[in-house]
Amino acid sequence: MTTLRGDLHVHTCLSPCADDNLTPAIAVGMAKLAGAELIAVTDHNSARNLPAAQIACQAYGIHLLPGIEVNTAEEIHLLCYFPSVETALEFGDILYHALPEFPYDPQVWGRQLVMDVDDHVLGQIEKLLTGAVRMSLKEVAELCRRMGGVPAPAHADADSYSVFSVLGGWPMDVDFDLYEIKFPQRAEKLMRAGLLPADKPLLTSSDAHYIEAIGNQMSILESSSPLLHLLK
Numbered sequence: 001m002t003t004l005r006g007d008l009h010v011h012t013c014l015s016p017c018a019d020d021n022l023t024p025a026i027a028v029g030m031a032k033l034a035g036a037e038l039i040a041v042t043d044h045n046s047a048r049n050l051p052a053a054q055i056a057c058q059a060y061g062i063h064l065l066p067g068i069e070v071n072t073a074e075e076i077h078l079l080c081y082f083p084s085v086e087t088a089l090e091f092g093d094i095l096y097h098a099l100p101e102f103p104y105d106p107q108v109w110g111r112q113l114v115m116d117v118d119d120h121v122l123g124q125i126e127k128l129l130t131g132a133v134r135m136s137l138k139e140v141a142e143l144c145r146r147m148g149g150v151p152a153p154a155h156a157d158a159d160s161y162s163v164f165s166v167l168g169g170w171p172m173d174v175d176f177d178l179y180e181i182k183f184p185q186r187a188e189k190l191m192r193a194g195l196l197p198a199d200k201p202l203l204t205s206s207d208a209h210y211i212e213a214i215g216n217q218m219s220i221l222e223s224s225s226p227l228l229h230l231l232k
């Protein structure tokens with residue numbers, strides 16, 4: 001496969017912090033309009049809107065990279081990408097059991113809508129998906145790899161939920177093949193200071209939580225990217 005341009009970090013209405021009108025079908029359609037050839041739908045700790053996204057991707061003629069944005073026990077966000085929707089769903093089930101029991105109120109936190117491709121609500125998730133799972137960054141990364149996936153720290157240079165904000169820099173006990181940055185200029189400074197690696201492929205994505213944000217930052221994946229190898 002040659003290079004592909006895509007938005008590799010997009011939420012849907014399954015994430016409580018995302019808009020309810022950001023359905024999987026609309027997310028995929030907006031990515032197509034933005035010129036993406038590939039979209040990774042990456043809701044917090046769940047893959048339940050990937051089946052609808054997969055059907056929408058087939059209809060729009062773009063690739064789906066199945067993903068989940070995990071909130072680890074350290075409260076670091078880790079993007080986990082998978083070779084199939086089925087594997088992502090299986091990984092999501094493991095995460096769900098590792099989420100805390102919490103008196104989740106959709107009125108306070110936002111709804112967590114599971115949708116079909118025609119924008120019908122199939123159900124809602126009962127546990128708060130933005131909670132931290134009882135698995136460390138290392139444990140989540142290792143499980144992702146064992147299941148054939150590729151883990152990549154999300155917004156590694158950000159002020160919250162990142163390897164930089166939580167650990168002060170790159171993790172000591174687990175390495176990654178690539179990572180996502182939020183602010184390229186700032187990330188460069190952190191690389192010069194030795195806090196983030198300068199020799200790894202970088203992803204820049206929208207981290208969209210509302211419709212208009214989709215595609216406002218995209219990545220070009222080279223043919224050597226481990227993420228392209230996940231696509232059939």
Ligand SMILES: [Zn+2]
Nearest residue numbers: 069077154161
């Ligand atoms: Zn995040």
Ligand SMILES: [Zn+2]
Nearest residue numbers: 009011069207
């Ligand atoms: Zn995100």
